[in-house]
Amino acid sequence: MSRVEEVSCVLRTVNQPLPKKDSMALVTGKPVFLDDVLQGNYLVVKVLRSPHANAMIEAVKLDTAKKVPGIEGIYTWQDVPDKRFTMAGQTYPEPSPYDRLLLDRHVRYVGDPVAIVAGKDEACVDRALKMIKVTYQVLPAISDFHQAKDNPLLVHPEENWKSLCPVGADNRRNLCASELDGQGDVEQVLQECDEVVEGTYHVKANQQAMMETFRTACYIDTYGRLNVISSTQIVFHARRIIAHALDIPQSKIRVTKPRIGGGFGAKQTVVAEIFPAFVTWKTGKPSKMIFSRYESQIASSPRHEMEVHVRIGAMRDGHIRAIDVDTLSDTGAYGEHGPTTVGLSGHKSIPLYGKLDAYRFHYDVVYTNHMSAGAYRGYGATQGLFAVETAVNELAARLAIDPVKLREMNMVRQGQIMPAYYGERTDSCALDRCLKRAAQMIGWEEKYPCRRMDNGKIRSVGMAMAMQGSGISGVDTGSAEIKLMEDGTYTLYIGSADMGTGCDTILAQMAAEVLECPLKDISVCAADTDSSPYDSGSYASSTTYVTGKAVVDACEKLKGQILKEAGKLLGIGEEWLEFEGTGVRSLPEAAVTEARSDAAGTGEGQNRGKVRDDGPLWGCENLHDDRPAQGCENLRDDGPAQGCENLQEDRPAQEHENASMDRGAPALEDRWISLGEIAAGATCGGQIALQAAAANSSPVSPPPFMVGMAEIELDPETGEVELLDYAAVVDCGTPINPNLARVQTEGGLVQGIGMALYENIQYTDEGRLRNNSFMQYKIPTRLDMGRLRVEFESSYEPTGPFGAKSIGEIVINTPAPALAHAIANATGAWLKELPFTSEKIYKAMNGSFTEGEI
Amino acid sequence: MKLSMILNGRKTEEEIAEGMTLYDFLRSQGCSSVKCGCETSNCGLCTVFLNEKPVLSCSVLAMRAQGCHVDTLEGLQEEAKEFGTFIANQGAEQCGFCNPGMIMNAIALFREIPDPTAEEIKEYLAGNLCRCSGYEGQLRGILNFLDWKKGGVRE
Incomplete structure (x- = not known):
C-alpha cells in the first residue's frame, strides 16, 4: 500500500468527493455574486479609454459632459495622486515596478483610462463619455516586443517610476526585469552533445475569459471607512493597492468579496477596484463598476506573451545533458507580474530533466504599448513548458527514440535535487507513474506516432510532461482561525478567496478531519480584511498547500483550548482528557498510569494531553479505527443530557478551582462532556477563548507533476485538427477532494486546449486589439474537445496538509506541447507559434508558412 | 411603454x-439568476424561457415578451434543485456563474428530448460556455441525472 492509500484508509472527510458547501446556492441561481447582492442605489462608474497606443493628453474638455443630467463627477489625471503604484496583487514589497497612476497624462495603450465618469445610471454615464473632448499629442508606439529593449522610445520615461525589488528592471531601457541564472558550462556541454535541438517558441497573450467580468462596488460605512466589495482573489493585497492608489491609510479601507465568477489569475490584479474606490472616496456615495466583456478583453490582465528560445543537447543514447532557455516576455504598458511570471518559464521547465550537466536560463521582460499583462493560470510555466517539451519531443524524433522512453531516461525522480528549481529536493514525485499510466490510457505503444485512416485523415498522438509549484516558498502566507460555537459546531475564518475552485470546502474538509466532525459542522467565513486572518490570497497554487496547513495547525491548537476548558468544567487535569470529536472524555485509569510513567520518563507529562502535537494527521489513526463514522451523530444526540447531569452533580465551584490548580488529578471513573457543553461553559464566566489562529508559510514549494497525452485526427487537405482523446495523469499529492481535483484538471485541460487551438490575441498596426469579444476570441465549447480522461497517481508530500500539493495551475500546461507533438507526428511539421490554426497547419505542411503570419 | 407578461x-x-x-428587464424584476457574460450572444449565461423556448435574453427586446410567459431559474427552483444536485455531486458547478443559463437550457433539453444521447446533449448545450469545468463534469452530471430519471441510482 502506498503512503497515500494508507492515509486515505484512515481519513473520513479529507480525500472524499464531497459536494462544495456553496453548490446548491450556485446551481439554483441564488443571488450570491457581486451585482446580485448590492442593495440600494450605487453610482455607475465607467472610464473613458485612450484610442491611441501612446500619447500625451494635452487638454480635456469636460464642461458639456458635466452638464449631462445625473452625472455626479468626472475626474482626470489632474485630480488623482501623483504617486506611482502597481496593480499586481503580490506580497509587499512587490517585485512588479511602481509604474501606474490612477489616471496618467501619458496614456500607453489603446484602452488606457483617460477619465473616470460617475453618474446615477448607465445611460447618463454613456452620454457623458461621448461628450468628453480630449486633445492628444500622439506619439510613436512600440508594438513589436523584439524592438522594445534599448529602444530610444521609452514607455516609462517618468522620473517617479520605481522598482522596489532587485529584479533587473530599468525604465530607461524599457526593461521591466532581466536575469541570468545557470549552472555548469552550457556552451561546452552543448558542443559535446551528439544532437542539439534549437527553436524559438511563441506563446500569445491569452485571456482568462472567466465568465464573470471584473467588478467592484464601494460604500462608506458608519465609521467613515471605505468598504470595497470586489470580485477579487486577493482581498489583503487589494486593500494595500487601493490605499496606494488613493494615497490614504490602509486602516481606512476594508475589502471583502462575495462569490467570485471565476478568476484564473485575472483577479490577482486590481483591475476594476481603484476606480469606484476613488469615486466613493471623493463623493461619499456608493458606486460600482462592472466591466463589459469588451473592456475585459482590451484592458485587463492577460497572459504574458512570450517568445522562448530553447537549446537542448543530448547524447546519441538519449542522455539529455544541457538545456538553455532564453525568454523574452512582453509585459505591455505596465509591469504587473512581469518580473515573476517570466521566472517560471525556466524554473518550472528545466527541472523536469534530472540528469543535466549544465543549464542556463536568461530572460528579459520588456515594456511595449500593448495592454498590461498579468497573472494567468500557469504563470509563465505554461509558456516555458510549451517550448521545452516541444523541443524534447523534437529531440526524441531526431534521436529516433520513443519520446516516452526518452522521458523515462531523463525525468526527475523522487529524492532528486533540482538545481534549476531553487535547489529544492523532490520529496514527493510520482512523475514516473504518471507517465506510465498515461501511456497505458492512450495506448501509446500501438498509436505512436501515427496512422493513416481510410477517410484520408491522419490519426496521431503527442505527449508532454509538466510541473508547477505549491505557493511561493518563503513568501506566501496563509492563516486560519477557528472558533467553537455555542452549539458545538465551528466557524472557520480564512483570507483566501474561493473563486469557484472550492477552497472554502476543501479547507473545511481539512478542519472537519482534524476536529473529527462532519463537514456540515464547519461554517466558513472567508476573505474580509477586517475579520479574516491574513492570507496572501488565492494564487500561485498556494491555497491547499499553504493555507491548508494553517487550517490544520489552527484546529490542533483549538483542540488544546477545548481540552483546557473541558478540564476546567470536569475538574480534571487536561492531560487526562482526550478529544474525541463530539466531546471530551477522561482517559481510563490504565491510560493514566501509562501516561504517568511516560511523564516520569520524559518529563513531558504535562503536555502529553490527547492532542497529538507531533503528527496531527496520522496520530489520529487509532481514533478513526475504533470509531464508526456515524458515531459522531449518535453521540451528539444522546450524549449531552447525561454529561450535563454529571456535571451539575459533581462540580461544586470550589472543587472546580482546586481541580484546575491541581492539574495532576485524573478521574477515577469514565467521564464525558459534549462539545456543546464545553462551548456553553465557556460563555458563562469564561476565561478560555475557544478559538485559535495559526499562520503558515513554507520554505519549499513542492511541485505537483503531470503527464498529458493527446490523440488527434488531422485532415491533411485542410489542416483541421480534431481532438479525439486526452489522457491526463496528475500527481498533486493527496487529492483533498477527488471530485474537485478532477474538475480542476478537466477545466485546466480545456483552457489549455483553447490556447493551443483557437485562442488568439492580435493587434492592428495602430495597437488595437482585434479579438475584443467572444465573437473573435474563441474559447472552447463542449463540441471542441473530445474525450477527456483524468486519473491521479498520488505521491505523499510530507510538508503538505494530509500529504497534499497543489492542483490549480499545473493542469493547463500540457495541451499546447502535446498537441504540437501530435501535429508534428501527423505532418512532420513542428509548429512553434500558438494557436495551431488549420491555416498554419496547412501552410506548414505545404512549406509556405512563416511564423507570425496568421 | 407598458410591458405586460407572465413572469x-x-x-x-x-x-x-x-x-x-x-435581460435588463428581468434583472430589474429581481431575477438575479440571469447573468450576462458577453453582450454578443456567445455565452448562453442569460438563457431564459420565452413561451417555454430558451432564448438569449441579452439579445431580445423586452417588448418582444409582451403578453408572453417568461420563466427564469427563480421560477424553476424545484427542477433546478433536482437536476443541480447531480451537477454538484460532480463538483462541476465550480464558480457557478454560468450555471443558471446552462441549467435553464438543460431543462429545455430534457423537455424537448427526454432521452438524449451524449452527442445530442453536447450539441444542444453547445451555446452554453463554461470556463471552469471543462464540460466533462457537467456531462457526467447530466448522464447520471438521466439515468436516475429512468430509475437508476443517484450518484
Whole structure:
C-alpha cells in the first residue's frame, strides 16, 4: 500500500468527493455574486479609454459632459495622486515596478483610462463619455516586443517610476526585469552533445475569459471607512493597492468579496477596484463598476506573451545533458507580474530533466504599448513548458527514440535535487507513474506516432510532461482561525478567496478531519480584511498547500483550548482528557498510569494531553479505527443530557478551582462532556477563548507533476485538427477532494486546449486589439474537445496538509506541447507559434508558412 | 411603454424604456439568476424561457415578451434543485456563474428530448460556455441525472 492509500484508509472527510458547501446556492441561481447582492442605489462608474497606443493628453474638455443630467463627477489625471503604484496583487514589497497612476497624462495603450465618469445610471454615464473632448499629442508606439529593449522610445520615461525589488528592471531601457541564472558550462556541454535541438517558441497573450467580468462596488460605512466589495482573489493585497492608489491609510479601507465568477489569475490584479474606490472616496456615495466583456478583453490582465528560445543537447543514447532557455516576455504598458511570471518559464521547465550537466536560463521582460499583462493560470510555466517539451519531443524524433522512453531516461525522480528549481529536493514525485499510466490510457505503444485512416485523415498522438509549484516558498502566507460555537459546531475564518475552485470546502474538509466532525459542522467565513486572518490570497497554487496547513495547525491548537476548558468544567487535569470529536472524555485509569510513567520518563507529562502535537494527521489513526463514522451523530444526540447531569452533580465551584490548580488529578471513573457543553461553559464566566489562529508559510514549494497525452485526427487537405482523446495523469499529492481535483484538471485541460487551438490575441498596426469579444476570441465549447480522461497517481508530500500539493495551475500546461507533438507526428511539421490554426497547419505542411503570419 | 407578461407564473406589468433588453428587464424584476457574460450572444449565461423556448435574453427586446410567459431559474427552483444536485455531486458547478443559463437550457433539453444521447446533449448545450469545468463534469452530471430519471441510482 502506498503512503497515500494508507492515509486515505484512515481519513473520513479529507480525500472524499464531497459536494462544495456553496453548490446548491450556485446551481439554483441564488443571488450570491457581486451585482446580485448590492442593495440600494450605487453610482455607475465607467472610464473613458485612450484610442491611441501612446500619447500625451494635452487638454480635456469636460464642461458639456458635466452638464449631462445625473452625472455626479468626472475626474482626470489632474485630480488623482501623483504617486506611482502597481496593480499586481503580490506580497509587499512587490517585485512588479511602481509604474501606474490612477489616471496618467501619458496614456500607453489603446484602452488606457483617460477619465473616470460617475453618474446615477448607465445611460447618463454613456452620454457623458461621448461628450468628453480630449486633445492628444500622439506619439510613436512600440508594438513589436523584439524592438522594445534599448529602444530610444521609452514607455516609462517618468522620473517617479520605481522598482522596489532587485529584479533587473530599468525604465530607461524599457526593461521591466532581466536575469541570468545557470549552472555548469552550457556552451561546452552543448558542443559535446551528439544532437542539439534549437527553436524559438511563441506563446500569445491569452485571456482568462472567466465568465464573470471584473467588478467592484464601494460604500462608506458608519465609521467613515471605505468598504470595497470586489470580485477579487486577493482581498489583503487589494486593500494595500487601493490605499496606494488613493494615497490614504490602509486602516481606512476594508475589502471583502462575495462569490467570485471565476478568476484564473485575472483577479490577482486590481483591475476594476481603484476606480469606484476613488469615486466613493471623493463623493461619499456608493458606486460600482462592472466591466463589459469588451473592456475585459482590451484592458485587463492577460497572459504574458512570450517568445522562448530553447537549446537542448543530448547524447546519441538519449542522455539529455544541457538545456538553455532564453525568454523574452512582453509585459505591455505596465509591469504587473512581469518580473515573476517570466521566472517560471525556466524554473518550472528545466527541472523536469534530472540528469543535466549544465543549464542556463536568461530572460528579459520588456515594456511595449500593448495592454498590461498579468497573472494567468500557469504563470509563465505554461509558456516555458510549451517550448521545452516541444523541443524534447523534437529531440526524441531526431534521436529516433520513443519520446516516452526518452522521458523515462531523463525525468526527475523522487529524492532528486533540482538545481534549476531553487535547489529544492523532490520529496514527493510520482512523475514516473504518471507517465506510465498515461501511456497505458492512450495506448501509446500501438498509436505512436501515427496512422493513416481510410477517410484520408491522419490519426496521431503527442505527449508532454509538466510541473508547477505549491505557493511561493518563503513568501506566501496563509492563516486560519477557528472558533467553537455555542452549539458545538465551528466557524472557520480564512483570507483566501474561493473563486469557484472550492477552497472554502476543501479547507473545511481539512478542519472537519482534524476536529473529527462532519463537514456540515464547519461554517466558513472567508476573505474580509477586517475579520479574516491574513492570507496572501488565492494564487500561485498556494491555497491547499499553504493555507491548508494553517487550517490544520489552527484546529490542533483549538483542540488544546477545548481540552483546557473541558478540564476546567470536569475538574480534571487536561492531560487526562482526550478529544474525541463530539466531546471530551477522561482517559481510563490504565491510560493514566501509562501516561504517568511516560511523564516520569520524559518529563513531558504535562503536555502529553490527547492532542497529538507531533503528527496531527496520522496520530489520529487509532481514533478513526475504533470509531464508526456515524458515531459522531449518535453521540451528539444522546450524549449531552447525561454529561450535563454529571456535571451539575459533581462540580461544586470550589472543587472546580482546586481541580484546575491541581492539574495532576485524573478521574477515577469514565467521564464525558459534549462539545456543546464545553462551548456553553465557556460563555458563562469564561476565561478560555475557544478559538485559535495559526499562520503558515513554507520554505519549499513542492511541485505537483503531470503527464498529458493527446490523440488527434488531422485532415491533411485542410489542416483541421480534431481532438479525439486526452489522457491526463496528475500527481498533486493527496487529492483533498477527488471530485474537485478532477474538475480542476478537466477545466485546466480545456483552457489549455483553447490556447493551443483557437485562442488568439492580435493587434492592428495602430495597437488595437482585434479579438475584443467572444465573437473573435474563441474559447472552447463542449463540441471542441473530445474525450477527456483524468486519473491521479498520488505521491505523499510530507510538508503538505494530509500529504497534499497543489492542483490549480499545473493542469493547463500540457495541451499546447502535446498537441504540437501530435501535429508534428501527423505532418512532420513542428509548429512553434500558438494557436495551431488549420491555416498554419496547412501552410506548414505545404512549406509556405512563416511564423507570425496568421 | 407598458410591458405586460407572465413572469415565473405571475402577471407582471411595468413601464419600461424603449430599447430595454429582456435581460435588463428581468434583472430589474429581481431575477438575479440571469447573468450576462458577453453582450454578443456567445455565452448562453442569460438563457431564459420565452413561451417555454430558451432564448438569449441579452439579445431580445423586452417588448418582444409582451403578453408572453417568461420563466427564469427563480421560477424553476424545484427542477433546478433536482437536476443541480447531480451537477454538484460532480463538483462541476465550480464558480457557478454560468450555471443558471446552462441549467435553464438543460431543462429545455430534457423537455424537448427526454432521452438524449451524449452527442445530442453536447450539441444542444453547445451555446452554453463554461470556463471552469471543462464540460466533462457537467456531462457526467447530466448522464447520471438521466439515468436516475429512468430509475437508476443517484450518484
